[in-house]
Amino acid sequence: MSEPLLSIRGLRAKVEGEDGEILRGVDLDLERGEVHALMGPNGSGKSTLAKVIAGHPAYEVTAGEILFEGEDVLELEPDERSRAGIFLAFQYPAEIPGVSIANFLRTAVNSRLDEGEEMDVFGFQRTLTEKMEMLKMDPGFATRYVNDGFSGGEKKRNEILQMAVLRPALGVLDETDSGLDIDALKVVARGVNRLSEADEALGVLLITHYKRILNYIQPDVVHVMMAGRIAESGGASLADKLEAEGYDWLQQPATV
Amino acid sequence: MSTMTAGPAESTLAAADFDTLAGGLTEPEAIAGARAAAWERFTALPWPTKKSEEWRYTDLTKVGFGALTPVVPAPATAEALPADVREVLGRSGERAGVVVLREGRVAHLELEPEVARSGVVLCSIRDAAERHPEVLRRALLEAQPGPAEEKLWALHLALLGGGYFLHVPRGVEMPAPIHAFHFVERAGTVSSTHSFVSGESGARVAVIDEFLSDDLEAETVSLHGATITGEGGAGIEYVALQRFGRGVKRFSTQHVAAGRDSRIVTFNVTLGGDLSRADVTSRLDGPGSSSEMLALWFGDSDQHFDHHTLQHHAAPHAHSDLLFKGALTDAGSSVFRGLIRVDKGAQLTDAYQTNRNLLLSEGSHASALPNLEIEADDVRCSHGATIGQVEDGQLFYLMSRGLTRRQAERLLVFGFFDEVLGRLPMEGVRARVREAIEEKIGL
Numbered sequence: 001m002s003e004p005l006l007s008i009r010g011l012r013a014k015v016e017g018e019d020g021e022i023l024r025g026v027d028l029d030l031e032r033g034e035v036h037a038l039m040g041p042n043g044s045g046k047s048t049l050a051k052v053i054a055g056h057p058a059y060e061v062t063a064g065e066i067l068f069e070g071e072d073v074l075e076l077e078p079d080e081r082s083r084a085g086i087f088l089a090f091q092y093p094a095e096i097p098g099v100s101i102a103n104f105l106r107t108a109v110n111s112r113l114d115e116g117e118e119m120d121v122f123g124f125q126r127t128l129t130e131k132m133e134m135l136k137m138d139p140g141f142a143t144r145y146v147n148d149g150f151s152g153g154e155k156k157r158n159e160i161l162q163m164a165v166l167r168p169a170l171g172v173l174d175e176t177d178s179g180l181d182i183d184a185l186k187v188v189a190r191g192v193n194r195l196s197e198a199d200e201a202l203g204v205l206l207i208t209h210y211k212r213i214l215n216y217i218q219p220d221v222v223h224v225m226m227a228g229r230i231a232e233s234g235g236a237s238l239a240d241k242l243e244a245e246g247y248d249w250l251q252q253p254a255t256v
Numbered sequence: 257m258s259t260m261t262a263g264p265a266e267s268t269l270a271a272a273d274f275d276t277l278a279g280g281l282t283e284p285e286a287i288a289g290a291r292a293a294a295w296e297r298f299t300a301l302p303w304p305t306k307k308s309e310e311w312r313y314t315d316l317t318k319v320g321f322g323a324l325t326p327v328v329p330a331p332a333t334a335e336a337l338p339a340d341v342r343e344v345l346g347r348s349g350e351r352a353g354v355v356v357l358r359e360g361r362v363a364h365l366e367l368e369p370e371v372a373r374s375g376v377v378l379c380s381i382r383d384a385a386e387r388h389p390e391v392l393r394r395a396l397l398e399a400q401p402g403p404a405e406e407k408l409w410a411l412h413l414a415l416l417g418g419g420y421f422l423h424v425p426r427g428v429e430m431p432a433p434i435h436a437f438h439f440v441e442r443a444g445t446v447s448s449t450h451s452f453v454s455g456e457s458g459a460r461v462a463v464i465d466e467f468l469s470d471d472l473e474a475e476t477v478s479l480h481g482a483t484i485t486g487e488g489g490a491g492i493e494y495v496a497l498q499r500f501g502r503g504v505k506r507f508s509t510q511h512v513a514a515g516r517d518s519r520i521v522t523f524n525v526t527l528g529g530d531l532s533r534a535d536v537t538s539r540l541d542g543p544g545s546s547s548e549m550l551a552l553w554f555g556d557s558d559q560h561f562d563h564h565t566l567q568h569h570a571a572p573h574a575h576s577d578l579l580f581k582g583a584l585t586d587a588g589s590s591v592f593r594g595l596i597r598v599d600k601g602a603q604l605t606d607a608y609q610t611n612r613n614l615l616l617s618e619g620s621h622a623s624a625l626p627n628l629e630i631e632a633d634d635v636r637c638s639h640g641a642t643i644g645q646v647e648d649g650q651l652f653y654l655m656s657r658g659l660t661r662r663q664a665e666r667l668l669v670f671g672f673f674d675e676v677l678g679r680l681p682m683e684g685v686r687a688r689v690r691e692a693i694e695e696k697i698g699l
Contacts, residue, residue, distance in 0.1 A: 054656050055656070056652060057648070057652065058648075077655065077661075078652060078655040078656045079655040079656070079657075079658050079659055079660050079661070079664075081656075082655070082656055082657055082658040083658045087656075088656050090653065090656075093653065094647075094649045094650045094652075094653035094654075095650075096650055096653070096654070096667075096668070096671055097671055097674075097675075098670065098671030098672060098673065098674030098675060099667055099668070099670060099671040099674070103667075103670070104654070104657070104667065105657075107659055107663060107667055107699055108654075108657040108658050108659060110699070111657075111658040111659050111660065111663055112658055145671070145674075162657060166657065166658065
């Protein structure tokens with residue numbers, strides 16, 4: 001297999017029913033096993049890109065394509081993309097009162113089984129316990145309602161827990177580091193690293209404002225997004241330069 | 257207000273039927289007399305029409321009472337239990353006793369010997385009429401239905417050939433629930449069943465009444481009545497779990513009388529049948545009494561569920577709290593019509609009433625009509641109702657984890673229901689209700 005894990009070509013998108021494109025021709029290739037950091041100022045379109053990859057219904061793709069493992073996913077529903085192996089760790093995860101994390105994850109794991117295939121209930125429980133330990137979560141956490149009354153840190157940890165249980169091929173982490181104190185950040189980063197170690201083919205697109213998390217998760221490639229396009233790509237040192245010099249040195253890309 | 261019209265039933269639900277039925281039975285005089293009187297009352301009363309507030313959303317003229325065969329079944333033979341009942345009984349879960357009724361007639365009954373030794377009585381109503389006539393008479397007298405329910409209540413009593421009687425004496429706390437199965441198997445009939453539950457001072461008891469049938473080809477009507485009485489400080493938990501098959505139209509009239517410092521929980525779960533109507537009245541008779549009224553329903557296809565409630569505060573210092581939640585999909589429809597009535601002398605009443613509805617489809621429809629009628633001046637009462645849909649943000653979140661739209665919606669319904677389930681005190685009861693709901697909703 002030579003095609004990249006994720007290949008985005010000329011992607012343009014806007015909020016459904018509104019004028020004005022937020023993504024204005026994004027090109028990005030992410031190979032299996034790579035960690036890419038996506039940085040950029042507020043409003044540059046980073047989170048929109050994450051949601052469009054996951055299939056958020058509020059956005060309309062006007063041009064371009066998203067190939068995942070060589071297949072165009074734009075026509076797929078969000079659940080189909082998830083089952084295909086795409087995972088989005090939300091910046092603002094939804095609260096689902098009345099539904100426990102265990103019940104939610106059990107249903108999600110079930111949705112991946114073929115018709116007639118039986119779920120290994122004990123295996124699921126073991127996996128859940130193990131992943132919760134890895135993320136230093138209290139065992140009682142599984143019985144709590146999904147994100148209901150969670151602190152910011154708990155919500156982010158819960159996102160990584162779901163990623164750990166669902167084992168996607170691609171994890172898109174949308175500002176998973178924001179709102180975390182340094183200890184929580186280390187736990188979350190270690191969780192992501194452990195997932196990368198366990199699955200060498202795992203691709204990660206790490207969207208962040210700050211270089212801080214890149215001290216704990218080593219990126220292979222750093223992209224900078226400006227005004228809806230990738231303005232610059234480089235190695236890990238690009239993040240240092242951004243931290244030192246900000247974004248001003250980057251040319252606003254000319255609109256085509 | 258009911259209006260005089262000739263319903264379809266009079267034509268064929270004739271006195272001759274009743275006489276044939278009654279003649280075929282050997283029953284205690286108390287019951288025979290009560291049934292004859294109820295039959296007279298039934299024939300004298302007009303059918304309620306859609307012009308009355310209480311029946312505005314459920315058209316009784318569309319129920320073909322006239323074409324149905326009234327059934328007061330003969331005494332049961334030692335037939336095998338229905339497979340569905342055996343299946344539920346086969347699952348784990350502690351029970352203090354089991355009653356199986358076919359078309360209202362007790363077909364099987366068992367009570368843990370230790371519970372029986374503590375003085376708990378579990379028997380058919382016909383046996384109770386001989387052994388505990390006073391308790392029975394008082395309870396049936398207490399259960400005075402409002403004008404809108406009178407007609408069907410009279411038919412319920414007239415056709416009543418069985419039902420069960422559960423009495424828990426002073427201070428006896430039952431360790432596990434009594435599980436009753438009301439099974440309907442004869443299509444094209446109208447039959448009647450009754451649940452009688454009473455607890456003396458300090459008694460504790462939990463009951464699951466499960467209503468079931470196969471999918472029936474012909475229209476079939478099941479009438480049910482419940483009288484639930486708690487004396488001083490009694491604690492009663494009563495669950496009516498309706499999971500009839502298609503073809504069944506069900507009418508249930510439930511009366512709760514809460515004595516001083518008693519705490520009574522009723523929980524109606526409506527899942528099955530074509531049409532299901534429940535009239536639930538809680539009368540707070542004693543100071544310090546408390547009534548919690550809960551309900552959940554999930555309607556799909558073209559099911560129609562109609563719930564009418566009355567929280568009647570007759571005594572001061574009492575508390576009632578109603579929480580009814582329903583979810584609908586396809587062309588399902590539901591009605592909630594609730595009234596809090598506070599009598600003049602019922603000062604320091606605390607009464608709440610909440611109805612929430614979740615619509616999953618364009619074609620589903622819910623009506624909510626909460627109401628207050630307060631004559632006392634020092635009370636705390638509130639009521640509210642909402643009708644809404646699932647939130648897009650929640651739906652996307654769940655779908656982004658691989659759940660199909662249908663799975664995501666259904667999981668959100670579970671979440672929506674959880675608040676009500678959590679208010680059932682006994683874990684065994686909660687587990688059975690959750691299981692039945694899961695079966696209906698599917699995931």
